[in-house]
Amino acid sequence: MLRKISASLAMGVACFFALQAIHYYPAWWVSGFALAMLVLAFFQIHTAIILTVLAFSITVASQSGALFIMFVFFTMVMVAVSGFKDSPEAFMAAMAAPVLAVLNFGGIDLPLEFSVVFLLPVLLYGNRIPVVAALSCLWCAVTGIVGRMPFIGNLVVGTQFLPLFYPKRAGKNFYDIGWFFSRMTDTRLQSDFFSILGKIGNYLVGHPVILIQVLGWAIASFSLNYFIDARINKNKRRFLAFGVLAVTAILILFQLIALIFYPKTLEFSLFRYLASLAATGTAFFGFWEWNYHLENKDLPKRITPTAADVQNILQREEVRRKELSLEETIKMQAELQTYIQKKFVREVTALDIDIAESTKLKEGQPPEAILHSFNAYWKMVDLSALGNGGRLLNRAGDGAIYLFGKPDEAIEAAKEILKELRKFNEKTNTLKSPFLVRMGLNTGEIIEDPNRRTGDVFSQVLDISGHLQKMAGTGEILVSENTYKLLAKKGDFAARGISEKDNIPVYGFKGKV
Missing domain, CATH: 3.30.70.1230 (Nucleotide cyclase, GGDEF domain)
Known part of the structure; x- marks a missing residue:
């Protein structure tokens, strides 16, 4: 039950993220659709994933036909990589698809932060769905992709987009405060790659808060990866809790450092920030649980070992006894007797x-x-x-x-x-x-x-x-x-x-x- 609840909550959060990637739908419709997908995911998560991907594809198609074609191709590649199995890979790929617009297909300007999301599906090849989900949500929290969404709350410290401070113009959506290639360099990515890299470097030197954010994101990512691996390999739930706490602590630390750098331009909302952390943690936990369920769905559930299983254990341990010390052997025998007595x-x-x-x-x-x-x-x-x-x-x-x-x-x-x-x-x-x-x-x-x-x-x-x-x-x-x-x-x-x-x-x- 906990797995289903967490996965459905994560589905609702991710759905909201995806549909707000390109401002097209009314806010009330996005909120209602995300809530509907949350409820549907509790009963049938695969159906919810498919419906969300379809809705998102319409959003992409409304912006650029070329982008839509690339989105479809990208999603099909991700599904093929996953072995054409039902899983959240296709949905996570849909979340990453807008980054194609950064390359200016169809002349569409989108925020640079999508380039980071674009790199995340690479992890899908190694079956790292929880890492993809967590990093996507963490990047949203750090850079403020959905920083002005009242439905979830401010996913960044205050009401400003931390690294960049372009004023919001009347009649434009919140992405107009974002960082665009065309604004930063007055050129397209295809024009002069090395020149753009130099200008990016100069910009970063003049805005150290960006480096702080990137450093915080990197540390959080590596910490998250470490704790996920420890959780999966050792199968101990406490590592999951430690991982979430570590990532949360790192985010808080670097966001507070950013406040020190720009105290006059930022407004801190503790309630909204805690709400964003809760949403991020829910998405991470839900997709991790769903991934763990996929990895183990073919295993019998809660099987009580039979007497034959115990006999097999005895035979295997008999072979290993030559490699064990007397103390270890006695301890194993005592544990086996306790197990038999209990079961x-x-x-x-x-x-x-x-x-x-x-x-x-x-x-x-x-x-x-x-x-x-x-x-x-x-x-x-x-x-x-x-x-x-x-x-x-x-x-x-x-x-x-x-x-x-x-x-x-x-x-x-x-x-x-x-x-x-x-x-x-x-x-x-x-x-x-x-x-x-x-x-x-x-x-x-x-x-x-x-x-x-x-x-x-x-x-x-x-x-x-x-x-x-x-x-x-x-x-x-x-x-x-x-x-x-x-x-x-x-x-x-x-x-x-x-x-x-x-x-x-x-x-x-x-x-x-």
Whole structure:
């Protein structure tokens, strides 16, 4: 549930980022569409991704046909790289597509910061979807691509675009305060590449805050990558939390340094900045969780190792023992014993029931009458046992073994069987002779594989309950001392001597049912 919630929240944030990349849709429509995609992603994230990409493609097409063609080509390449599997790669590629306009395809001017987003999909080849999502959102936070969006809040310190201070002109959208190649160099990128590099260098020297922002972004990126790798490789959730905290701390540090450089031109809004960090963290966490889900979706979920798995572990460790020290071997054995005790060992009360003189009961009776009566008998016994918290372990011949979590539940089931058996013989039994049963109960620990449904349990607990069942008379309930000690109503039982086969005290039910 947490993964679905975080992924859907991240989808909503990323959708809002993508649709605001080129100002085309009304703000209320973008907000509503992002909210709708957030809800849809909770139920079907792939559908939400496709719809968002389609909406974004319309935005791109409205700006430039050439840009739209490049966008489609770029998205197809990303999908092909991902092996044509359903995943957020195509959506992340759509977020990066506007950078193509930086190269001035179709004569469209877009902010330079998209060039950074353009580099991010390269990481997709290494299946680094969370890195792509996180860096995209972090870059938005650092450079202020959506710095004037009231829906999410100010994703940069204050209400200004930190590195550049072009005034906002009336009738223009917020990107007019951005940094354009044409404004910075009065030329196109294709004209003189080296000249542009020189002018960029001069501009950076005159605006050190840009270097601070880039340095902060780089440190945050490397830190994020490190913690993601640690989280995936070691599979420990605490590394994820440390990574988010580290990135947040680095962003706060460098944004505050920027405040020192330009104290008069910046306005700091702590609430909006914390909201932007929360949005960034949500997007990062959601896409990381979704990526982790994709990597592990073919694995069985929460599989409890079987006894065969434990045996395989033992065999593998036996091979490795030659390379281990005595201390390590003893420690591994202790851990394995603890694991077996926790996963496969449980305390139960076994109820062994058998029909007395069943051969004589069937003699001379029509097959259909035998089938009808025995089927009705087992239905009655099953209802009594299961209704008191028991479960059928196995049934062999005319006998069966039921397991209970508590001794008192087993006693109540045995008493109910005797009570219902009287009614059964009077109303349901079609044979000439009545059904008579013997029951024995014993409590102890058994080793059982929960993944097997064959009822194969080998334990002395079952052996003793079987011995007591054979020792009992018709219509009698015998219990072992282990069961007797745990009963709430010990007064209902009386001593019946010692079991010769197991040499244990035996108690018999003396009450009426």
